[in-house]
Amino acid sequence: MLGITHLRHISLITPSLTEQSRYYENVWGLDKVNENDDAVYFRGAGPENHILSLHKSKRKGLHHIAFGMVDKNAVDEAAEKLEAQHVPIITSPSYLNEAGGGYGLRFLDPEGRCIELSAWVDIHTTDWKKKSVDPMKLNHVVLNTIDIDRIVDFYTKVLGFKVSDWSEHQMAFLRCNKNHHSISFNQGEHASVNHIAYEVDGVDEVMRGIRNVKKAGFEPMWGPGRHGPGNNIFCYFKDPAGFVIEYTCYLITINEESEWETLVWKRVPHLMDKWGIAGPPSKEARAAMAGESDAGWAYEERSNKCY
Numbered sequence: 599m600l601g602i603t604h605l606r607h608i609s610l611i612t613p614s615l616t617e618q619s620r621y622y623e624n625v626w627g628l629d630k631v632n633e634n635d636d637a638v639y640f641r642g643a644g645p646e647n648h649i650l651s652l653h654k655s656k657r658k659g660l661h662h663i664a665f666g667m668v669d670k671n672a673v674d675e676a677a678e679k680l681e682a683q684h685v686p687i688i689t690s691p692s693y694l695n696e697a698g699g700g701y702g703l704r705f706l707d708p709e710g711r712c713i714e715l716s717a718w719v720d721i722h723t724t725d726w727k728k729k730s731v732d733p734m735k736l737n738h739v740v741l742n743t744i745d746i747d748r749i750v751d752f753y754t755k756v757l758g759f760k761v762s763d764w765s766e767h768q769m770a771f772l773r774c775n776k777n778h779h780s781i782s783f784n785q786g787e788h789a790s791v792n793h794i795a796y797e798v799d800g801v802d803e804v805m806r807g808i809r810n811v812k813k814a815g816f817e818p819m820w821g822p823g824r825h826g827p828g829n830n831i832f833c834y835f836k837d838p839a840g841f842v843i844e845y846t847c848y849l850i851t852i853n854e855e856s857e858w859e860t861l862v863w864k865r866v867p868h869l870m871d872k873w874g875i876a877g878p879p880s881k882e883a884r885a886a887m888a889g890e891s892d893a894g895w896a897y898e899e900r901s902n903k904c905y
Contacts (some may be wrong), residue, residue, distance in 0.1 A: 625814040673716065762852065762860060790891060803845070819835055819886060841889075
């Protein structure tokens with residue numbers, strides 16, 4: 599197993615860099631920590647250097663997803679194990695040239711997504727300036743896949759994730775630590791980002807977030823409600839580029855592995871939303887979460903970099 603410790607951040611490519619940046623800073627509640635002509639980095643209220651970065655592009659899609667590791671040795675050992683499994687490493691272990699620095703590598707999963715493993719990334723030690731809503735960290739990312747069995751097999755057998763639950767044979771919830779899931783996969787017609795969940799400190803913060811986003815003229819897409827798998831409270835929105843984003847809290851933690859039983863949940867309305875307020879997602883919400891077909895990366899053969 600690779601020794602992945604936690605979900606760090608997600609990076610997106612977008613044709614709406616300026617509009618999205620304003621949204622995440624002025625509406626969603628993140629703080630800009632670094633920017634240049636082509637990228638903007640945002641932190642949450644937690645210590646992680648950044649939990650979101652946006653990169654200028656002619657299209658929208660996934661840039662990369664970053665997971666943490668303990669130290670440089672763990673990154674180097676992960677590279678050896680990935681190479682032994684013939685996983686394509688596109689950035690060999692090295693000191694990272696991005697906000698927060700650190701030491702890491704990047705590789706491609708079976709559907710071409712760029713995944714980063716990193717250690718020694720700078721953290722924030724200064725106090726967070728209280729906002730009307732305070733997203734603390736990236737809670738989980740859900741991705742659409744064309745082959746859920748193949749991708750779950752890779753993330754469990756190669757990367758060391760564990761399956762917490764299934765939603766029939768439609769969704770798989772995977773964990774890398776005590777959190778019920780840090781990444782999930784949904785069977786779809788193409789690979790794409792399904793949604794991105796930001797954790798806030800309790801149901802009051804979820805409701806303040808809803809108020810704040812609505813005040814800015816953006817209506818909830820689905821929620822508020824409470825999921826069956828993971829038992830977390832949710833409310834979903836669309837950002838200006840059309841990515842689906844979520845405020846969430848109270849996700850189950852699995853403290854005793856021996857006592858956890860993986861379940862296969864039925865895909866019925868009262869388990870999609872246990873409160874019965876939001877119900878199942880609408881056709882419009884499902885279409886938004888399906889996203890646009892996106893391999894999530896672009897490989898430049900000559901420079902050997904993940905774009």
